[in-house]
Every structure is written in structure tokens, then in C-alpha cells.
Amino acid sequence: MNKIGLLWANLFRSRARTLLTLVSLLVAFLLFILLRTIALVFAGDGFGQASVHRLVVAAKYSIIDSLPISALQQIQAVEGVDAVTHAEWFGGVYQDRANFFPKYPVDPKAYFGLHSELRIEPEQLQAFINTRTGAVAPKALAEKYGWRIGDKIPIQGDIYGKRDGSRDWQFDLVGLYTGLDERTPQIFLMHYDYFDEARDYGEGSTGWFIVRLQDGSRAAEVAQRIDQLFVNSSDPTRTTTEAEQARQFMQQMGDIGLMMNGILGAVFFTILLLTGNTMAQSLRERVPELAVLKTLGFTDAAVSALVLGEAMLLCLLGTALGTALALLVAAAIGPGIAQAIGAFEVRAGTVVAALALSLLLGLAVGAFPAWRARRLSIVDALRKA
Amino acid sequence: MALVRCQDLKKSFVKGRETVDVLDGINLEIRQGDFLALMGPSGSGKTTLLNLIGGLDHPSGGAVEVGDVPLNAMSPRQLAKWRSENIGFVFQFYNLLPVLSAQRNVELPLLLTRLSARQRKANAATALKIVGLEDRAKHKPGELSGGQQQRVAIARAIVADPALLVCDEPTGDLDRDTADEILSLLEVLNREHGKTIIMVTHDPKAAERAAAVLRMDKGRLAQDAA
Secondary structure, three states, rough: OOOHHHHHHOOOHHHHHHHHHHHHHHHHHHHHHHHHHHHHHHHHHHHOOOOOEEEEEEEOOOOOOEEEEOHHHHHHHHEEEEEEEEEOOOOOOOOOOOOOOOOEOOOOHHHHHHHHOEEEHHHHHHHHHOOOOOEEEHHHHHHHHHOOOOOEEEEOOOOOOOOOOEEEEEEEEEEEEEEOOOOOOEEEEHHHHHHHHOOOOOOOOOOOEEEEOOOOHHHHHHHHHHHHHOOOOOEEEEEEEEEEHHHHHHHHHOOOHHHHHHHHHHHHHHHHHHHHHHHHHHHOOOOHHHHHHHHOOOOHHHHHHHHHHHHHHHHHHHHHHHHHHHHHHHHHHHHHHHHHHOOOOOOHHHHHHHOOOOOOOHHHHHHHHHHHHOOOHHHHHHHHH | OOEEEEEEEEEEEEEEEEEEEEEEEEEEEEEOEEEEEEEEOOOOHHHHHHHHHOOOOOOOEEEEEEEEEEEEOHHHHHHHHHHHHHHEEEEOOOOOOOOHHHHHHHHHHHHOOOOOOHHHHHHHHHHHHHHHHHOOOOOHHHHOOOOHHHHHHHHHHHHHOOEEEEEEEEOEEEEEEHHHHHHHHHHHHOOOOEEEEEEEOHHHHHHHHHOOEEEEEEEEOOOOOO
């Protein structure tokens, strides 16, 4: 036996209590890793395809405001701009609100021309260009809903109705595309011309422009030039990177980072009380034993270190189990979440943060019992034995 | 040759606004190899005297020396190290760690030494053999009888080979027969292994097994002894 063995034996003196505390820690750190991973995505830090070679031009004050489609020609003329296309948030519901996926009306040729990372068979792209009611979907999305080329996809319009007064949109699936990897946003693309002609309001406008740069290192300069172009117009713009635009878009739901941190704060406060109580109870039960250790020659510092070490070991064990489970869960559900929010990958930094939090938690719950153990008087403690 | 020397040893405690003198000027010398029983009514100061000799507490006045080492001058850290090397403690209620096996309980004091894990284990096994419990090494205290637990406690007290054993009512929680076995074991440790033993007891039969008996009352020895 060594001192670690002594620590281990003491930790499991009340197996049920220790196991319950471990389960609580496991759940806390599982939540920490998963929620932090989501929060990082919403912090605009997780879009694999975001590139400084592309910029997004949106309305200055809100991304839900539209811009006139005529601005495209003006942007195209800005020095440093290689190509421009546009897209818009269509909204809409496929069968049920739970079946959420983004739907953009786009210019088929320009959109695929500008997003070279998207792969589509040339004849399918041509069919998309030629078919006004045509639409293309990511392969994974089509597999999910069992769509095949030639299917008619009904979408219930919620933002946009049709001029004929109905809200029933129907698109002909003419092609399937894939991205570079599973993190490719799962966007259902439809023909802008058909959308613009049929919608009940907002004709001649679009949601945002996507700009390909001639030189990625001049992104800031080009962005400034574009915004300058519209500064005194009725539709001022704000030009950002794709990642920033995605982040702003998701932040419409609320401050996700704040929400996640709020949840984690509540979880860890509870864990602090729970683990602190476990350690305090364990210390109370062991006062005579600690006095015996001191009697045998263990110094005050050594006994104090044993108690603190026990708290740290408990927290680290819970963290290790929680992290392992989080990695398993992330591997299992990560691709699904990535399709919905753009990315989902547990980073090494998140695991390191969990470890640091674990050590802090161990210190917080172990410090007071360790201090009490240090101050324990042998004579008084043995008298109570 | 005196192993323990107490000179005008005093100890007082503050209880509320009152100061209680528990030891009131004890003068005592215990020779190496002695087996001494300390008797007296409750509150007479026996355990307090034992605690001071064992370096568990500091006196309020006077001096205590063990093996020519003045304990008064030592810091808590120095005292802890000194205890681990020089004193073996045996308590009335054994005070074993319930989560550890007998073997590991005995090994505890050796964690403070530089012995290798193998050597620690071997020494603990030897100590258990001396007290006749080599076949119970893997049992936890809860799986042992009172007498067996006290034997494990004695093995723990002797495993680091201290010169002095300090025993506070070692048979106080045992039946007559088991108490006799424990007393016989202490006699063997005194006679054959040369351990100096100071034993606090209320039991006259236990005291009879000691080579000398000292009586205490109201913080004083019946007569200062050497």
C-alpha cells in the first residue's frame, strides 16, 4: 500500500455515497462538454466551410431586413470582387415543424458557381437551372426524408405565401448535391426566379449577397468598399465573413452562449453543494481516524493533503467518466447535430477546460475540510472517539 | 537508564472562565525496559500524562524528556516525526481504519519511512506474526473480534520498532480471557523484545501484570516515583 492506496480506500469508504456523487459529477461534466461544444458553435467558431475568400453582404441593422436585388450589379462592380450571388431565408415547413432544415431561393448557376465545395452532377445542375419550380437537396437530407429525384416536395410557406393567396409551395426535386464533409449545411435550394415571381410580397429583393473575393487577404478592404457604396442609400449594408453571418443568424434565437453558461452555472453550483456535502460528511465521520493518523506521525500538512487529495480524486474521476461518456455521445449524435447547427465537434480545449474546472471544483470542495483536518487536535479528537 | 523523565510537569485546561489543573507538577522517571501501570480514578490525569509522554500534547509547565530528547522544544512537525520513530500507541477502542485490511493498518506507520513497498509489507507481516494474526492479514477490522483488533493495533504500534509503547486502557473494551491474552502479549513484548511500556488501566488484574504500578489522584502521583 502507498499513500494513493490510502486515498483510494478512504474515497470508497461509503461506496453508495461515493458512487452517487460520481454519477452527479459524471452528468455535470457530460453536460459541460456537450453544451460548451454547442456554445462554441454558436459563438461563430465552428463553421468548417466559412472562408475569408467569401463575404456576406446583409442589411446593416438586421439580417431579417431584405436588400434590393439590383444591388448585385453594384457589388459586382466593386474592385476586388470576383463573383456575386444571393440567397434568402425562405422559412417554410415540410410536413411538420419538427422537420427543420433551411431553405434558400437562389440563382442556381451563380450559387453553385460560387460554392465550388458543393458537388452536383452537371446534368442535375442544368435541370435545376432549366426548371423554374426545380429544387436541389443535400443527399443526406434526401436520404433522411426518403426523397428521390422527380419527387414533388411540398412546403407550407410561413414567411412567404403565394400571390394566389395559398401558402402551399411545391418544388420538383431535380438534383442532389454533397459537400466536402458531414458539416456541410443541409440547405434545400430552390429557384429564385420562381420564388420571386410567385411570392406575395417583397418582389425584387433578396436576403443577402454572397461575394467571392479575388484576393482573400483583402477581405476587410473590400468589405469596407461595399458598405461604403450603400452608406447613404435607403438600404445600408453590413459586410462580414460567412462565419460571422452564421453566428449572427443563430444569435437571433437568443444569446446561446449566455443560456448555455447559465445552465452550466446552475449545474455546477448544485454539484458544488453536493460534493461539498459529501466531503464534509466524510470528514465528520473520520475525525477520530484522522487523529489516529496524526498520532502515528502523519503531519498536519500530510493529513490535510490526504483530505484535499480525496476531493480532487473524486472530482477528477467524475470528470474522466463524464468526458469519456461525452465523447461517446458526441460521436453518436454529433453528425445529426452538425446538420442542424452547422458543426459539432468536441475540441481538445473543451476537455482541457473540463479538467481545469474539475481541479477548481476539487479545490473548492476540499479546501475547507482539508483546513479543518489540518487544525484537528489529536487529543480532542481522540477524546471524542 | 531513564527513558522517560518528567520534571514538575503541569497541564491545565481552560473550561469557560475556569482553569482546570489536570497535572499538577509530576516528577517521574521510567527506565528503559520497564512495564509500568498507571492507575487512578477518572479525571486523575492518567491519559493526559500519557499524551504528554507520547508527544501528543504540550505541557503547560515543566518538562518531559524521552530518550534525552526534550519534547517541549519541538514543533508540531518535529513531534510528528519523532512519534513515528519512537512511540507506539495502543488505544482502548483499537482505532483501526475500517477501510483497510489488518495488513494495511499495520503498514500505515511505515508509509512515513523510506522503506520500499516490499519491505513495508514484509515488516507488517512480521508484526502480525508476532501478535499471532498472520492468518488474518487480509481481514478488515469489521471482520475481526475485539481481541483480534487489539492485536492488530499492537502490531501497528510495534511495526516501526519504537522503544516505548504507550497503552491507554488496552483491555478496557475486552472480556477477561481476551484481556489476559492481550496482557500476555504486552508482557512478551516487554520481556522478549525489550519494549518499555506505560499502560493506563482501571483494572487491578491488568495492573498486576506490570512490573510496577503508579497511582495518580487529582493530577498528582501518589508519590513521585523513579
